[in-house]
Amino acid sequence: MRLLRIVAIVMLIVAPATLFGGEISFSADVNTTEAAVSEPITLELTVSGSEQNLPEPASPDIDGFDVFGAGRSQQFSFVNGVTQSSVIHRFMLVPRQEGSFTIPPMELRYEGKTYSTKPIKITVTQAASSGNRQSQRSTGQSSGRRESSSDDYFVETVVDKDTIYVNEQLTLTFRFYQGKRLFSQPEYNAPSATGFWVEDLPPQKNYYKTVKGRDYYVAEVKTGLFPTSPGVKTIGEAVLTLKGEDITSIFDRDFFGFFDRGRSQSKPMRLATRPIEVVVLPLPADGKPADYSGSVGRFKMSTSIDKFEVEVNQPVTVTIKLSGTGNIKTLAEPAIPDLEDFRVFSSGKSENVSKAGYVVGGSKSFEVAFVPKRPGTFTIPAMSSNYFDPSDGKYKTLAGRSFDITVTGVSNEEIAAQSGRTTERMDLVATDIRYIITGKSGSGDQSGLFVFSPLFIVVNLLPIAALVIVFAVRRHRDRLAGDVGYRRLRRAVKMARVRLAQADRHLKQNEADKFYTEISRALHEYIGDKFNISAHGMTRLQLEKLFSDHHAPENLQARFFEIVATCDEGRFSPASHSGEKMREALKESENLIVEFEDTVK
Amino acid sequence: MRFGSLLILICLALASVAQASDALEHDFEIANSLYQQGDYTGALENYRKVAASGVDNAVLHYNIGNSYFKTGQLGEAIASYHKALRFDPRNDDIRANLRFAKQQMIDKIDPTAVSPLWMWYKSLVLNYTANEWAVMSSVLLFLLLFMLIYIVWTRNRQFVVKSIAVGLLILFVCSGICTGVNVRLNFYSPRGAIVVPEVSIKAGPGEDFGEQFVAHEGLTFDILKQESGWYLGVFDNRLKGWIRVSDAAKI
Numbered sequence: 001m002r003l004l005r006i007v008a009i010v011m012l013i014v015a016p017a018t019l020f021g022g023e024i025s026f027s028a029d030v031n032t033t034e035a036a037v038s039e040p041i042t043l044e045l046t047v048s049g050s051e052q053n054l055p056e057p058a059s060p061d062i063d064g065f066d067v068f069g070a071g072r073s074q075q076f077s078f079v080n081g082v083t084q085s086s087v088i089h090r091f092m093l094v095p096r097q098e099g100s101f102t103i104p105p106m107e108l109r110y111e112g113k114t115y116s117t118k119p120i121k122i123t124v125t126q127a128a129s130s131g132n133r134q135s136q137r138s139t140g141q142s143s144g145r146r147e148s149s150s151d152d153y154f155v156e157t158v159v160d161k162d163t164i165y166v167n168e169q170l171t172l173t174f175r176f177y178q179g180k181r182l183f184s185q186p187e188y189n190a191p192s193a194t195g196f197w198v199e200d201l202p203p204q205k206n207y208y209k210t211v212k213g214r215d216y217y218v219a220e221v222k223t224g225l226f227p228t229s230p231g232v233k234t235i236g237e238a239v240l241t242l243k244g245e246d247i248t249s250i251f252d253r254d255f256f257g258f259f260d261r262g263r264s265q266s267k268p269m270r271l272a273t274r275p276i277e278v279v280v281l282p283l284p285a286d287g288k289p290a291d292y293s294g295s296v297g298r299f300k301m302s303t304s305i306d307k308f309e310v311e312v313n314q315p316v317t318v319t320i321k322l323s324g325t326g327n328i329k330t331l332a333e334p335a336i337p338d339l340e341d342f343r344v345f346s347s348g349k350s351e352n353v354s355k356a357g358y359v360v361g362g363s364k365s366f367e368v369a370f371v372p373k374r375p376g377t378f379t380i381p382a383m384s385s386n387y388f389d390p391s392d393g394k395y396k397t398l399a400g401r402s403f404d405i406t407v408t409g410v411s412n413e414e415i416a417a418q419s420g421r422t423t424e425r426m427d428l429v430a431t432d433i434r435y436i437i438t439g440k441s442g443s444g445d446q447s448g449l450f451v452f453s454p455l456f457i458v459v460n461l462l463p464i465a466a467l468v469i470v471f472a473v474r475r476h477r478d479r480l481a482g483d484v485g486y487r488r489l490r491r492a493v494k495m496a497r498v499r500l501a502q503a504d505r506h507l508k509q510n511e512a513d514k515f516y517t518e519i520s521r522a523l524h525e526y527i528g529d530k531f532n533i534s535a536h537g538m539t540r541l542q543l544e545k546l547f548s549d550h551h552a553p554e555n556l557q558a559r560f561f562e563i564v565a566t567c568d569e570g571r572f573s574p575a576s577h578s579g580e581k582m583r584e585a586l587k588e589s590e591n592l593i594v595e596f597e598d599t600v601k
Numbered sequence: 602m603r604f605g606s607l608l609i610l611i612c613l614a615l616a617s618v619a620q621a622s623d624a625l626e627h628d629f630e631i632a633n634s635l636y637q638q639g640d641y642t643g644a645l646e647n648y649r650k651v652a653a654s655g656v657d658n659a660v661l662h663y664n665i666g667n668s669y670f671k672t673g674q675l676g677e678a679i680a681s682y683h684k685a686l687r688f689d690p691r692n693d694d695i696r697a698n699l700r701f702a703k704q705q706m707i708d709k710i711d712p713t714a715v716s717p718l719w720m721w722y723k724s725l726v727l728n729y730t731a732n733e734w735a736v737m738s739s740v741l742l743f744l745l746l747f748m749l750i751y752i753v754w755t756r757n758r759q760f761v762v763k764s765i766a767v768g769l770l771i772l773f774v775c776s777g778i779c780t781g782v783n784v785r786l787n788f789y790s791p792r793g794a795i796v797v798p799e800v801s802i803k804a805g806p807g808e809d810f811g812e813q814f815v816a817h818e819g820l821t822f823d824i825l826k827q828e829s830g831w832y833l834g835v836f837d838n839r840l841k842g843w844i845r846v847s848d849a850a851k852i
Contacts, residue, residue, distance in 0.1 A: 433671075433698040436664040438633045442648075443625035446688040447657035450735040451784060459739050463746035470750045 024049030026057070026108045028117035030093075036125050040203055041093040042070065045106060045117070048086030055110045057089055064101040064124070065093040066185065068221075069200035074329075075350045092202045095124040096185065151214070152179040155240050157191065157273040165281050167296035167327055168390040169360055170225040171201070174238050174273070177209070177216040184243050190223070191273070192236035195280075197327065199224035201358040224360045226327045230282035234275050242269040283388050287395050291335060295387035297326015297361070301334075303383065303400030312409035315369040317347060320383055320400055323363035328353050331364045334385040334400075341378050343371040374411030379404050485532035492529035496522045496593050500586060507582050515582055516570035519589050523564065526593055530600070552600045556592065563588050625651050632664065641671035659689030663698070670702055676796030676818040678702050680850040683794070683821070687787050690728055707817035710838040726783045734780035741773040791824040793832055793849040802842030806831035813842040821852065 024047060031042040047054045060067055070090035077084045095101070103120040153176070160171045172191070201222040209218045227233055283296070299322050306317045320334055328351055336344055347369040354362040370380055382402040389396050450456050479486040499522030506515035528535035531546060538546075540561060547557045566585055569576075632647030645668035651661055666681030682699040689695060726734075748766040751757065798818050803810040806828045822834035822844070831843045 433667055433701050434694045436633060436636050436667045437660045437694060438637075440660045441626060442629035442633075442658065442661045442664065443651055443656050444658050445656050446659065449784065449788070450732040451780060456735060456739065460742055463743050463750075467746050467750055467753070471753050474753050 024051065024054060024110055024115065026106070026115035026117060028103065028106055028120060030103070030120055030122070033121060034123045034125065035095055037095050037098055038206075039095065041065075041095070041122065043091040043093050043103065045089045045091070046086055047089070047108065048084065050083055051085070054085060054087050055108055056087070057106055057108045060091060060103070060106055062093060062101070062103055064096055064099065066096060066204070068092040068094070068202040068204060070202045071199065071353045071355055073350075073352050077348045077350075092204075093122075094204065095122070098124045098126050100124075153177065153242060153269070153271060155238065155271045155273050157235070157238050157276060159235070159276055159278060162277075163279045163281060164227065165296060165388065165390045165393075166228070166230050166283055167197075167226050167294070167330065169297075169326070170196075170227065170278060171358055172223045172225055172235060172276075174221045174223070176219040176221075176240055176271075177211065178219070179214055179216055181217070182242070186243070187241040188221075189239040189241075191238040191275075193223075193225055194236075195228055195231075195233050196235075197226040197228060197330075199226070199353075199355070199360050201355050201360070222358045224355070224358070226330075226360075227278070227280040230280045233278050233280055235278065237275050238273045240271040242271065284393060289386050289395055289397065291386070292395065293332040293334075293385055293387065295322075295326060295331050295385070296390060297324055297387060298389055298391065299324035299326060299331075299385075299387050299398060301385060301398035301400055303403075305380070305403045305405070307405075308403065309406045309408065310372060312372055312375055312407055312411055315347070315371045316380070316405055318368045318370065318380060318383075318403065319365055320368065320385075321363055321365045322385065322398070323361075325359050325361035326387070327360060328362045328364050332385075333366050334383045336368050336383065337381050339370070339378075339380070341373055341376070342380075343373065345369055345371075372405075372407040375407045375409050377404060377406050488529035488532050492526050493593060493597060495529060496526040499525065500590060500593075503586055503589075507579065507586065510579065512574035512582060513571050516567040516574075516585070519585060520564060520567040520571070523560065523567075523589060523592070526596070530596070547600075550600050552596070556595060556599065559588070559592055563592065625654055625656060629661065632668075636664065636668060636671075641668050644668045645672060657684075657688070659685045659687075659692060659695065661685075662688070663692070663695050666695075666698065666702075670698070674796065675702060675705055676794045676820075677850050679706075679819045679821065680794040680796070680852045683792070683852040686727075688730060690730060703819065706819040708820050710820070710836060715837075722782075723786070726779050727786060729779075729783070731780065731783045731787055734776060734783050738773060738776040738780050741769060741776050745769040745773050792821055792852040793824050793834060793844070794819060794821045794852060795844065795848060796850045797848045800844060800848045802834075802840075802844060803831075804842065806833070806843045810843065814840060816844075822849075824851070 027046050029044045029046070031044075035041045043060070045057045045060075047057065059069060068091065070092045072087055072089045074087045075085065093103075101122045101124060103122060105116040105119050108115045155174065155176050158173045158175070160173075164170050172193075174188075174191075176186070201224050205218075205220040205222075207218050207220070209216050225235070302321045302323075304319050304321075306319075310316050322331055322334075331351075333346065333349070336346065338344065345368070346366065348367040349365060351364040352362045353360065368383075372378065380403045382400045384397060384399040386395055386397045388394075480490070499518055503515050503518035503522065506512075506518055524535040524538075527533075527543070527546075531550065533546070535543070543561075544557065547560075563585060570582070570585070628647050628651050632644045632651070635641075635647060636644035645665065648661060648665045648668055652665060662681045662685035666678045666685060669675075669678035669681055679699065679702050682695055682702060685692070685695045686699065729737075745766065748762070748769055752762060752766060795816050795818055800816055802813045802816055804813050816836070820836065822832075822836045825833040825835060825841075827833075827846065830846050832846055832849060833841070834844050834849075835841050
């Protein structure tokens with residue numbers, strides 16, 4: 001439990017720094033680890049991270065070296081949506097004496113976390129040119145002012161102009177005149193410069209100068225000042241404090257007698273300069289461009305492009321480089337045009353501050369990415385910027401050049417239409433007719449029209465005929481199945497024939513009464529079936545009416561009644577009827593039925 | 602094409618002319634090889650010999666059209682391609698070459714005052730040959746009668762059965778109409794194509810009549826009537842005029 005609690009506490013302490021604070025890195029580097037005395041070493045402290053506002057390391061204080069700020073350079077990069085910035089702070093380290101020194105770990109606190117650099121070992125050797133310099137010095141000293149006086153040391157500050165424009169560089173020069181050799185580093189307090197942007201201008205310059213007949217060893221430090229607003233500004237006094245030992249124990253020492261240092265004590269000496277008043281002029285309103293960027297100095301502009309041919313959705317980067325003299329850090333980004341055919345965004349900037357010749361300048365690059373939306377040929381227009389040139393008091397305009405680029409590929413709209421597929425279209429460019437058809441018969445005749453061929457009629461009539469036949473058969477069967485009258489009609493002759501055949505058998509056996517009964521039944525049933533009635537027991541009158549209704553011929557009616565009468569006679573007096581007579585009656589019955597079928601429907 | 606091949610069989614059976622086709626086939630092959638060698642005039646001559654014997658088919662007309670095109674006779678080529686399409690309306694080669702030939706024409710006219718519905722119907726009807734439509738109608742009639750026989754015999758009067766029969770009846774009637782329209786368009790509505798580079802369309806059948814407008818080679822028109830060596834033609838843009846018979850080819 002206890003262990004857990006400790007872990008939890010540790011987590012609580014560590015977590016905010018690691019989880020919520022942006023990680024930064026802090027490193028130190030020197031250009032060389034071996035140097036002669038007075039030969040400056042460049043120390044670079046690099047702070048980098050994804051934060052916009054990176055902390056600034058304190059100016060280092062290193063034993064055995066004079067330390068001067070030597071400017072800084074800053075870089076931003078914008079990669080995959082993540083901003084990376086790094087600031088390099090440069091310092092000049094001037095070794096004071098030979099020996100082995102260590103640049104101690106530099107510390108930087110940021111969001112509750114302390115970052116430190118690795119220590120660096122530096123070996124300082126005897127200055128190569130120091131022999132020459134020392135002989136000069138000894139000459140200077142031999143001319144002899146051994147007594148200590150206020151004339152031994154004095155300081156002055158000088159400005160190069162007393163009337164300047166806002167944001168124009170004012171160079172302040174601080175000089176320390178030494179009539180006698182110093183053995184310890186004096187303490188320097190830079191002048192207060194309220195209302196100015198201050199830039200250290202290394203390196204320190206050392207030289208000999210004769211003032212009022214006396215040779216002095218001069219240490220000169222320059223500072224660049226950029227006024228931020230117009231008005232009368234005062235640069236305060238610069239103060240140099242000399243330690244007492246350097247002033248008092250001069251007599252007893254020879255040049256190399258610094259081993260005796262600290263032997264005697266004396267009051268320190270304070271040297272101060274006069275404050276300086278400077279008039280800062282506002283920038284003239286006359287001729288001020290509407291889109292004035294605020295830059296003051298003298299600049300050039302160059303633009304470059306990384307490629308002239310690009311695919312849709314691939315960026316083309318135009319780099320605008322402003323270089324010249326002036327306050328580089330306050331240079332504003334040129335106006336980026338808004339283009340219909342491109343998505344435009346600023347993809348990075350970098351600045352490089354140079355202090356060559358004690359003039360602040362350098363270059364600042366802006367990268368602008370143009371991402372084309374559709375294929376074609378487009379012009380990226382020239383971008384422009386402007387500045388105020390204090391040397392002639394005029395505003396100047398800078399213009400880059402325009403670029404014509406070719407964009408290939410498929411436009412976003414088309415890609416969207418094809419739901420993300422990228423296809424190459426094959427366009428038919430017909431330049432000739434297609435070839436003849438070979439391998440097929442060219443002599444067959446196709447002109448025959450099937451519609452007019454007999455086959456067409458036959459083919460179409462066959463199913464029609466089939467339908468008619470089927471319809472008729474169906475109808476016949478239906479009448480047989482459902483219509484008794486129809487069935488009786490169809491059966492009438494057949495039944496009559498059956499009865500007559502039976503009558504014939506009775507004839508052969510000479511059974512006259514049965515024979516005549518059969519004949520009579522055959523005739524009556526035939527009539528009954530034919531007209532779908534019950535003919536039995538019908539009177540002669542009823543039958544006559546039936547026959548006339550069906551338009552039966554008169555003679556057929558007479559013959560019918562005659563044979564019926566013969567049958568009646570035969571049934572009641574069978575003996576009077578011979579075989580000859582019976583055969584006649586049978587024949588007559590058959591004929592009668594046939595004739596009836598033919599004439600009466 | 603399913604019934605198309607059946608149709609060819611029927612036609613072949615009917616055509617007793619087939620016996621003489623060996624010699625014609627030989628001429629056709631010669632023409633093909635002449636064309637292949639680039640002798641388009643020679644090829645054309647042989648193809649026309651085959652055509653002159655009364656043979657009429659898609660391949661022959663297509664090859665004749667190609668030969669005409671190659672010899673620079675655009676109007677004749679267009680007329681031949683139209684003839685070929687009559688027997689093989691869905692042939693991609695014929696369609697492509699007709700389209701290509703039409704692109705070479707000087708006159709570009711938009712059909713005006715023609716209802717889009719009629720245009721659609723016409724393209725549907727002409728997408729099949731007259732014989733294909735006839736076979737289609739016969740098959741539909743057969744199916745319809747089969748359904749009727751079934752109904753009569755079984756006395757099945759269910760709604761589905763009756764619907765099928767009514768549907769088949771409607772299809773048969775439509776198909777029959779299409780057959781008629783196709784035959785009428787393909788064989789009883791003569792069309793012509795201008796075969797000379799430029800021709801003056803006259804107001805009447807004779808040189809003395811005034812000029813209506815000027816037409817160029819390849820333009821097609823409906824022939825309304827023929828009178829003393831002149832066609833009365835109607836162009837797709839509804840312009841009407843008389844064209845000398847020798848200046849046009851009948852499609």
